[in-house]
Amino acid sequence: MDDVRRLIPRTDALLADERFVAAASRVGRERVKAAIGAAQEAARAGRIAPGDVAETALAGLAHVGGRAVLNATGVILHTNLGRAPLSAEARRAVAEAAGCTDVELDLATGRRGARGRDAMAALAAKVPDAGGVHVVNNNAAALVLAATALAAGREIVIARGELVEIGAGFRLPELLESTGARLREVGTTNRTTVRDYASVLGPETGFVLKVHPSNYRVVGFTSEAAPRELAALCREADVPFVGDIGSGLLAPDRVLPDEPDAATWLRAGADLVTASGDKLLGGPQCGLLLGRADLVERLRRHPLARALRVDKLTLAALEASLLFPTPTAESLHADPSVLRARAESLAAALRADGLDAHACDSVAVVGGGGAPGVDLPSAAVSLPASYAAPLRTGTPAVLARLDNDRCLLDLRALPPTHDPNLLKAIRQCT
Structure with missing residues (x-):
């Protein structure tokens, strides 16, 4: 039998194709060659047919800034998919902010205005227990700013059991030490008491840090x-108490009773709370600094704050995410019975096409380093495992999960408005 790989079109032949010539003028020859090479490799591996190389490469070139993916994994905040998807309102706000805006202008007076004042006002309104609020690039940046401004050349007191790795090999101790602060570890890996902290507080203490081990x-x-x-303890010793809640939950949530939130920690007496904006808050990537007005102002005025500030697009997306319901909140509070009904309807439509599809119960998770161990009842459409790869590389791209030799399309993190697109993607795989 002839090797089907011989049917894969040559690179030079594809580069001469007028469609790829046009693409090269738009995105550059090197990117076109890379897309062709990736499609050829997919054909060699048997993931696509040799005759589909050109169309696959062109499809890849049609997307600038990353391809849209339907999240059918059952992981609400999937880090590899960019964590929290933005709401329609946030996307509209970003599109409007992409032009000229009053991000740092007071239109009433014609003079310079406070940067991102509307977003800051929305954040302050969501966390009324905070005397001041500030926003930086991400939660790691919030910790770096706090450590630099409050503890450079001094000690940060932290429990040994909270010296966490935050993902991609980045470790919190190394991050904090890079600011010039020294870590004073207390307690043991599994047990730490207030007495452990009290025994080391002194003139060299910059602040006490409590980190929620969110993953x-x-x-x-x-x-x-x-x-x-x-x-x-910190009030008595006159040192700041900083809490890193990580996941960005601003207020208690009945679905996540054990997940720390900013309001509760501030009411408990935390002087400063740091959190992520692109996790449970459901907004863009950013880091939140919430707490005592004097501390927040001190951090906001620190020279490093300029290097860590967010742009107008992030401010626009954050404001909209604070003012309107987010897809993250909707996924988190989805009714399992509604998810099951959707799965039954989708599976029935696919069976009518002659496909091996059925609805099944599933278990979803929060993801994004939040609420470890919390299982969320969900529902999924079950297909043969062979569907996973073509769904992932199709248009639209669909990321599923494999379980017991079946391809499960979990609906917890997938809005119902995407059901028609999901059906389309599945039918294209047949």
């Missing part, structure tokens, strides 16, 4: 100092 849990013989206890 793992330690169970068994464990103990930790509560935020309220640490706040009382």
